[in-house]
Amino acid sequence: MILNRAFEPGTNEIPSGATAEEIIAEARRQYRIEMVGEGKYTEQLRRYGVMGENIIIRNAPYDCPGMAIQFPNAESTVIGFELNPEGGCN
Numbered sequence: 001m002i003l004n005r006a007f008e009p010g011t012n013e014i015p016s017g018a019t020a021e022e023i024i025a026e027a028r029r030q031y032r033i034e035m036v037g038e039g040k041y042t043e044q045l046r047r048y049g050v051m052g053e054n055i056i057i058r059n060a061p062y063d064c065p066g067m068a069i070q071f072p073n074a075e076s077t078v079i080g081f082e083l084n085p086e087g088g089c090n
Contacts, residue, residue, distance in 0.1 A: 045057070045062060
C-alpha cells in the first residue's frame with residue numbers, strides 16, 4: 001500500500017476503527033497524490049459518476065456530461081449518429 005511505502009511506520013496510518021467510507025476516501029486521496037501529473041484523475045471522476053456517486057469538486061457538484069466521451073464534430077455527418085450532450089460542466 002502507498003502508505004506503507006511512502007511513510008515511516010506509524011506516521012500516516014488509517015485508524016483501525018475507520019469506516020468503509022473513510023478507507024475509500026483515503027485510498028482515493030492517495031491515488032490522486034500518487035498519480036499527480038498522469039492525467040488520470042478526470043477518468044476516475046467519470047468512473048465514480050457512472051457508479052452513481054455524487055461528486056463534489058471545489059465545493060461544487062461535478063456534473064459534466066459533455067466530458068463523458070465527446071466525439072469530433074466530423075462524426076455528426078454520419079446519418080443517425082448522435083453526439084453526446086455538451087456543457088453542464090462546473
